[in-house]
Amino acid sequence: MAAAVSARSLKQPSVIPGFGLTLGFTLSYLGLIVLVPLGALVLQAGGVDADKFWNELVSPRTLAAFRVSFGTAIGAALVNGVFGLLVAWVLVRYRFAGRRLVDALIDLPFALPTAVAGIALTALYSHDGWIGQWLAVLGVKVAFTPLGILVALVFVGLPFVVRTVEPVLRDLDREMEEAAALLGASRRHIVARVILPPVLPALITGTTLAFARAVGEYGSVIFIAGNMPGISEILPLLIVIKLEQFDYDGAIVLATLMLVVSFALLLAINMLQAWTRRRQGG
């Protein structure tokens, strides 16, 4: 409540009631559920012995998990960037049978529990699965390898790119394309010089959102990954393992590392979204 009162002095006058009540409730609730628990984690990280902190951070297993988590998340974000743009383009620009159904299905990864996605993808990509058996013929193993992690992360990240790019594509001014065409530009030229530049900020934002989600993803990955330490073990899983072994300090160090990355990404995403809005406004 003290925060609400101090905020009141920063507040501009308004006749609408309920400022103290709603802001007070918001801050108390947010503090209780999110800020205090996260703050406690950071405080406890400060209490970890510096040597232990450093050793945990640079241990081979941590570094390997870091590489796996970031490598697969970057790979999945790039795949999503390319195919997300393609899907958004096809949905906005072309008319074909079943388009609205496809459009509704894009959000499936948001709605489907991650554990269900995990076991379904594992069933598909294991050596006797619908897709895995054909890949096995080609000598490609997906399930229980880092490639499997990539597949799971592509699944969870797809809607972020499509749903960020779609509205920008829809709002594009078609007359700009017509003007470019009248001035003699080829279609390829129009796509590269007229269509892509205004879409780019949204594409980068969506790809970054997909990446941020992929780095922390747990449920869909652990089933398909195989979870081999050093090869296909992701950072969130390593945190869970340390918690199960009651190695709280180890878990705190890894969680702090992930929090720092999350904050950096959150900051980047906020700046990207501001950029997107500026580009759309101008």
Added chain:
Amino acid sequence: MVDLAARIEPRHARPQASPLPLRESRWLRAVLIGTALLFLLLFLILPLAAVFTEALREGVRVYFAAITDPEAVAAIRLTLVTAAVAVPLNMLFGIAAAWAVTKFEFGGKNFLITLIDLPFSVSPVIGGMVFVLLFGLQGVFGPWLMAHDIKIIFAVPGIIIATLFVTLPFVARELIPLMQQQGTAQEEAAWILGANGWQTFRRVTLPNIKWGLLYGVLLCNGRAIGEFGAVSVVSGHIGGLTNTMPLYVEVLYNDYAFAASFAVASLLTLMALATLALKTVLEWSAGGGRPDAPIH
């Protein structure tokens, strides 16, 4: 839209018969649509089909035995209880936060909005872990809770708190942009005409935001039912007691009871499909030119 090209072209009578390059050629269009649909088939449709195929692989009897097993029923009940507590609380939070943020101007507002989004950018595993560090046996309040015989971690309260954490932003982030667009003029008018705060909200604001609110509640509910990482850390996986549906799917899967695992997973999939269907209906009804439609 005005088809500029169509209007200008005939008058200029361009020597070459080819139209302006405003679309891709027919075959390129087909290739793009085909590639996109193939990608979606591989990544969205086949996983959906796999869930139901695997669930029914050992027959309908096994399927119904799996979803009526006492442990499955206990998991379903726990999941519903968790959602029934978490969703209304986060709905209340979402409304209060959106009201505070959109109806008033105050310093630090954008920072507050960023803080509300925080649970989305943190790994769900960390969302569960912070409560283990606070309320677990070796946690900050562990000894005190133990002395008073209160169990939070490896018990239902922990599952509910972890779910509250991960689903906190859904309603707020749906309402904030919507109420920002709608502004404050109607509320100010209501207040000046003598309505009190509750009347203003109930009669003026709520009708304006009901579709967005429903939409946020729907997404919040879907995540509350399906949450895995955060809940997994605080649950302890005690059969019949602290397994939610997604956790029970994992337990069955790790026991090689694949058909039963996919049977329970199929219930969650149906829930997800229902969420998508309702969401699509809401988008159509909200975007269909109703008087209370959010302005896009």
